[in-house]
Amino acid sequence: MKLKWPRRTVQSLGILFGIFHITGIGMTHILFPGLHCYACPLAITVCPIGLMQNLVAFGVVPYFWIGAIVAYGLFAGRGFCGWFCPFGTLNDLLSFRKVKIGAWTSYGKYVVLIFAIVGAWLATDTLFCKLCPAASLEASIPYLFMGVAKLNTPLLVHLGTLAGTLVGMLLVARFWCRYLCPMGGLLSLFNRVSFLRLRLDEQRCKT
Numbered sequence: 001m002k003l004k005w006p007r008r009t010v011q012s013l014g015i016l017f018g019i020f021h022i023t024g025i026g027m028t029h030i031l032f033p034g035l036h037c038y039a040c041p042l043a044i045t046v047c048p049i050g051l052m053q054n055l056v057a058f059g060v061v062p063y064f065w066i067g068a069i070v071a072y073g074l075f076a077g078r079g080f081c082g083w084f085c086p087f088g089t090l091n092d093l094l095s096f097r098k099v100k101i102g103a104w105t106s107y108g109k110y111v112v113l114i115f116a117i118v119g120a121w122l123a124t125d126t127l128f129c130k131l132c133p134a135a136s137l138e139a140s141i142p143y144l145f146m147g148v149a150k151l152n153t154p155l156l157v158h159l160g161t162l163a164g165t166l167v168g169m170l171l172v173a174r175f176w177c178r179y180l181c182p183m184g185g186l187l188s189l190f191n192r193v194s195f196l197r198l199r200l201d202e203q204r205c206k207t
Helices: 007-018 048-057 063-076 079-083 086-093 103-123 133-146 153-171 175-179 182-188
Strands: none
Touching: 007 079, 007 086, 048 063, 048 103, 048 182, 063 079, 063 182, 079 086, 079 182, 086 133, 086 175, 103 175, 103 182, 133 153, 153 175
16 A cells, blocks of 8 residues: 655654643553653653553553554554654654664664563563663653753663664664664564555665
8 A cells, every 4th residue: 555645744643643642631541653652741642662561560461452562563564663653753853874784783673672571571660661762852851851850860871871872863774763672673573464564666766
């Protein structure tokens, strides 16, 4: 199926959906189809990776989570990453250099995904959330300016991971999305069976 909507328009809808609390709507049980921190002051949706860690930590069978992820995956697979995810949009805006690194490094996102699952199980805590650069940008920094958060070690760790990720985005094409994002790794499992797929137009491709 060919999408005719301009990509930036769809990305803007993703950002708007992520901060829909500006309309007065409160927190919902809707899983966001991308990486968007549910600790964000303006969030109304739930981060799939954050919820997954909580379910693993408390030993809850994630029926709702599995159903939502399968639905998202079968619909667009990893297409949400480049078309709807707010952090993916930021990655696009900072991709001035089209440098790529070894193809094997793309497996890094699966390593991070496994770390999030195993870490939550072993520590009964959301370890990935404490390092997630999206959470740094969407929750830690806003709460710092609101006076809710204090400049302590956990916040400095968050700011450090965000700074490192931003540098990586500037130096390597789609650094976070391609190599480290656990949500991207999760959705990529459905790429071969998703309803919407990305195809390369070789006639318009430029080297």
